[in-house]
Amino acid sequence: MNMAAPFTAPASGQHATGTSEPWVVRWLLISVALTFLTLFLFVPLGFVFYEALKKGIGVYLAAITDPDALDAIRLTLLVAAIAVPLNLVFGVAAAWSIAKFNFVGKNVLITLIDLPFSVSPVIAGLIYVLIFGLQGWFGPWLREHDLKIIFAVPGIVLATTFVTFPFVARELIPLMQAQGTEQEEAATVLGASGWQTFWRITLPNVKWGLLYGVILCNARAMGEFGAVSVVSGHIRGATNTLPLQAEILYNEYQFSAAFAVASLLAMLALVTLALKFIVGQHADGRQHPSERRP
Amino acid sequence: MIAPTMVADPGDPEAKLAARNFARPPPQATDLAGVVASQSVRRHQKHVLPGFGLSLGYTLVYLSIIVLIPLSAAFIKTAQLTWPEFTAVVTAPRVMASYRLTFGASFCAAAINTVFGLLVAWVLVRYRFPGRSLVDALVDLPFALPTAVAGIALAGLFSTNGWFGSLLAPLGIKVAYTPLGVLVALTFIGLPFVVRTVQPVLEELPRELEEVAATLGASRWESFRRVVFPIVLPALLTGFALAFARAIGEYGSVIFIAGNMPMVSEITPLLIITKLEQYDFVGATAIAVVMLVISFTLLLAINALQAWTRRRQGALT
Numbered sequence: 382m383n384m385a386a387p388f389t390a391p392a393s394g395q396h397a398t399g400t401s402e403p404w405v406v407r408w409l410l411i412s413v414a415l416t417f418l419t420l421f422l423f424v425p426l427g428f429v430f431y432e433a434l435k436k437g438i439g440v441y442l443a444a445i446t447d448p449d450a451l452d453a454i455r456l457t458l459l460v461a462a463i464a465v466p467l468n469l470v471f472g473v474a475a476a477w478s479i480a481k482f483n484f485v486g487k488n489v490l491i492t493l494i495d496l497p498f499s500v501s502p503v504i505a506g507l508i509y510v511l512i513f514g515l516q517g518w519f520g521p522w523l524r525e526h527d528l529k530i531i532f533a534v535p536g537i538v539l540a541t542t543f544v545t546f547p548f549v550a551r552e553l554i555p556l557m558q559a560q561g562t563e564q565e566e567a568a569t570v571l572g573a574s575g576w577q578t579f580w581r582i583t584l585p586n587v588k589w590g591l592l593y594g595v596i597l598c599n600a601r602a603m604g605e606f607g608a609v610s611v612v613s614g615h616i617r618g619a620t621n622t623l624p625l626q627a628e629i630l631y632n633e634y635q636f637s638a639a640f641a642v643a644s645l646l647a648m649l650a651l652v653t654l655a656l657k658f659i660v661g662q663h664a665d666g667r668q669h670p671s672e673r674r675p
Numbered sequence: 676m677i678a679p680t681m682v683a684d685p686g687d688p689e690a691k692l693a694a695r696n697f698a699r700p701p702p703q704a705t706d707l708a709g710v711v712a713s714q715s716v717r718r719h720q721k722h723v724l725p726g727f728g729l730s731l732g733y734t735l736v737y738l739s740i741i742v743l744i745p746l747s748a749a750f751i752k753t754a755q756l757t758w759p760e761f762t763a764v765v766t767a768p769r770v771m772a773s774y775r776l777t778f779g780a781s782f783c784a785a786a787i788n789t790v791f792g793l794l795v796a797w798v799l800v801r802y803r804f805p806g807r808s809l810v811d812a813l814v815d816l817p818f819a820l821p822t823a824v825a826g827i828a829l830a831g832l833f834s835t836n837g838w839f840g841s842l843l844a845p846l847g848i849k850v851a852y853t854p855l856g857v858l859v860a861l862t863f864i865g866l867p868f869v870v871r872t873v874q875p876v877l878e879e880l881p882r883e884l885e886e887v888a889a890t891l892g893a894s895r896w897e898s899f900r901r902v903v904f905p906i907v908l909p910a911l912l913t914g915f916a917l918a919f920a921r922a923i924g925e926y927g928s929v930i931f932i933a934g935n936m937p938m939v940s941e942i943t944p945l946l947i948i949t950k951l952e953q954y955d956f957v958g959a960t961a962i963a964v965v966m967l968v969i970s971f972t973l974l975l976a977i978n979a980l981q982a983w984t985r986r987r988q989g990a991l992t
Contacts, residue, residue, distance in 0.1 A: 400885045402895055407802055414798040415810070417791045420839075421863055422816050425828040428838065432831060471737045478731035481724050490734070492978065496742055499974040501924025503944040504963045507951065508745040511752050516956055518748065542741055566723045575725035597818075604821025606927035611948060624823040624927070631827045631931065640831075643824040650819035657819075658812045 429647045432640035444641035452618040453626035453642070456534070460609075460622060461602040464541040468598055472549025473591075477583070480557030481565065491554065497546040505543045506611025509536055532614030537622065540608040545598045552594030556587050589663045596660060600653040604646055749967060752960040764961040773943040776854055780942075781922035784861035789915045792869025793907070799870070800877040814871070817864050822927025829860055830931035852934030857942060860928040865918030872914035876907050876988065909984040916980055920973045924966070 402410070434441055444450065475494060479487055497505065512518050513530035523530060530536045564586070568578040584591075606624040613620045615629060623646055630639035753761065764770070799811050817825065833840045833850040840851055850856050880903065888898035926944040933940045941949075943966060950959035 400882060400889055400898075401801075406895075410794060411798050411802055411804055414791070414795045418795060418810060418814070421866060422813060424838070425825065425832060425863070426813075426816060426820070428832055429824060429828050432828075471734065474730040474737075475734040477726060478734055482727045482731070484727075484731070490738075492974070493738060493743070495974065496746070496971075499920060499924075499970040500746070501926065501944050501947075501963075501966055501970070503924070503926050503947050504749070504966060507947060507959060507963055508748050510951065511748040511956065511960060512745055514956075516954075539741070543745070546741055562724060569723055569725070578724070579726075600819050604819075604824070606821060606823040606826075607925075607944065610927075611951065624821045627827060628823050628931075631830075636831070639827060643827055646821045646824045650816065650821070650824075653819045654812055654815055657815070 426647060429640055429643050432636060433644040436637045440637055441641050441644075444638035445645060447638070449617050449621065450623075450626060450638075450642055453621045453623045454645070456537070456619075456621065457603050457623045459534070460538050460541050461599055463538050464545055464602045465595060465599050467542055468545055469549050469591075469595060471546070472551075472553050472594060475550040476553035476557045476587075477579075479554050480560075481562050494547050494550050494554075497543055500543075502544055502605065502607030503611060505608040506540050509539050509543075509612055513539075531612050532616065533620060536612035537609050537620060540612045541602050541605050544605050544608050545602045548598035548601065549591065549594035552590050552597070553587055556590040557583070560586055589660055593657065593660045596653055596656050600649065603649055746967070749960050749963050752957065753964045755957060756961060761961055764958050765965050769937050769941070770943070770946060770962060772938045773941050773946045776857060776940065777923055777943040780854060780857040780861050781919050781925075784858055784865050784922050785915050785919035787858075787862050788865045788869050788918045789911060792866065792914055792918075793873055793911060796870045796873040796877055800874060815867050817866050822864065822925065823931075825863055825928040826860065826931035829863060829928065830856075833859060833932060851932050852936075852940065854933075854940050856932035856934065857929055857940060860932050861922040861925060864925055864928050865922050868918040868921065869911065869914030872910045872917065872984075873907055876910040876984070877903075879988065880906060906987060909980060909987050913977060913980040913984055916973065916977045920970065920977065923973075924970065 401407075433444075475490075478484075479491065510517060510531055513523060513536060514520055515524065515531075517531075519530075530539070564582050565578050568582050569575075573581070603622075604624060605622075606628070609622055610625055610628070613622070613625055615621060615625060617629070621629065623642060627639050627642040627646070630636075630642060756764065795814065799807065799814075830851055831837050833843075833856060835841065835844050835849070835851070837851070843850060848855070850859055884902050884906075885898050888902045889895075893901070924944060926942070926948075929942055930945055933942065933945075935941050935945055943962065947959045947962050947966075950956075950962070
């Protein structure tokens with residue numbers, strides 16, 4: 382950002398012909414880029430809200446206060462409330478061990494932590510069916526004890542935890558590696574306990590990165606569709622998350638209701654982007670949000 | 676040497692982006708200094724800090740329970756098949772048709788995103804126009820918007836009576852419920868990858884290089900093609916690979932617009948679900964294993980590309 386400032390094409394008159402383009406070219410490139418983004422990003426986003434409100438605010442409110450929709454909202458919040466803290470604790474533990482200590486196989490571990498991002502969401506759901514489904518490893522045992530994981534909330538939580546697994550860890554690992562260990566070592570030498578060191582030194586140093594990871598983790602946890610759809614069983618009022626509810630309504634041609642539910646998720650996305658922007662500016666102060674990852 | 680490797684991998688690596696973004700930016704120099712310094716400190720006084728056993732132990736146990744053991748279940752399940760049975764399942768005509776569509780559409784979508792991603796990154800970094808910051812922030816929308824929402828929005832827009840569909844219908848172009856619809860959905864979800872990998876490289880690019888090129892008589896186009904482009908290339912390829920990898924595994928945004936006709940517009944992830952719903956667990960898992968192997972290969976390729984990007988960057992600064 383600061384880097385880019387000197388390059389700013391002057392608003393009028395003089396511009397360095399050697400390192401800048403004629404205004405026609407600039408104008409053309411900007412137009413093409415904005416047209417592409419408008420067609421592929423902004424119109425679809427606007428379309429969600431347009432369709433949701435097309436039949437009036439009354440229909441909209443009825444759709445999002447429908448009992449099934451409210452159940453879906455509750456389940457979505459519950460799943461995120463379990464999956465995000467799980468991955469937060471993991472992320473902190475993984476970052477502490479990887480950033481503050483040296484051990485053999487560290488790079489392999491970092492790659493393994495990334496694995497869930499390269500697995501198709503559908504496969505993320507499938508692997509839990511293989512383990513906990515009726516035909517799965519623990520299927521017979523679970524049935525004997527009258528426990529349900531697949532087609533029930535625990536399966537949804539597991540699948541969501543899998544797809545959001547790396548978010549916090551990969552945000553914290555590079556950050557804590559960059560900060561080194563001097564401060565923590567000083568605190569320890571001066572007699573601080575491990576927890577004191579963590580709470581008073583490490584956590585304040587990484588709080589923005591941590592928040593950043595949590596925001597991304599939460600957005601994905603609430604919006605996950607593929608993995609959850611495999612393990613959910615689509616039981617209304619019981620195992621439908623918001624994205625699944627939108628799918629069901631859409632497939633029943635209840636478009637206004639489907640887009641009303643979808644608009645809640647679209648608002649979540651916009652809030653996420655806004656928070657990301659704000660936190661990104663705080664995160665170690667010097668980085669432009671665009672330099673940090675989605 | 677790069678091109679062939681990246682024609683393979685599904686997945687959802689929105690975060691791969693972070694790795695390089697983090698390794699790359701301004702703090703890099705201090706990062707390195709810090710890491711090196713702390714490493715030498717650690718070498719002399721092992722484990723001054725507490726909690727190594729606890730944190731690493733927890734990391735490994737949690738990683739195994741959530742990721743490694745479940746993923747191994749797919750491979751163990753597939754091991755029930757003999758090799759000829761396995762190849763018969765994963766090369767059946769309907770499955771082959773789904774690979775062609777998935778990989779073909781993913782490749783084209785990633786290519787489209789490479790061209791427009793470079794353009795968008797260039798415009799965002801080099802030019803100033805009203806609303807630039809807002810546009811910049813909204814580029815990440817496909818990462819933040821749940822895929823099902825993108826799916827129904829695109830399906831609605833491109834259906835024959837939708838905003839775009841009704842404009843394209845008189846031209847004889849059908850998008851919804853055709854392979855073209857798959858391409859549109861995959862282009863949407865892959866859009867930020869190239870922008871976000873190229874953007875930081877462009878921002879860091881020393882302007883002096885272009886000044887020198889201009890001084891030496893290069894035209895604007897020549898200095899872009901021969902100075903800027905080679906520097907941006909590794910990041911561009913990384914973005915392409917990330918978008919491609921993400922597209923291969925994509926499900927939610929595609930199924931609404933694809934029409935899902937076997938042999939025509941059925942993507943591989945959907946085929947896995949179809950087989951699951953028919954209680955063909957072994958068949959579904961065998962196809963999943965093929966996808967997983969391709970994904971992991973691509974993950975390694977992306978790691979190599981990112982290392983290359985960092986080296987290019989390092990050489991400049």
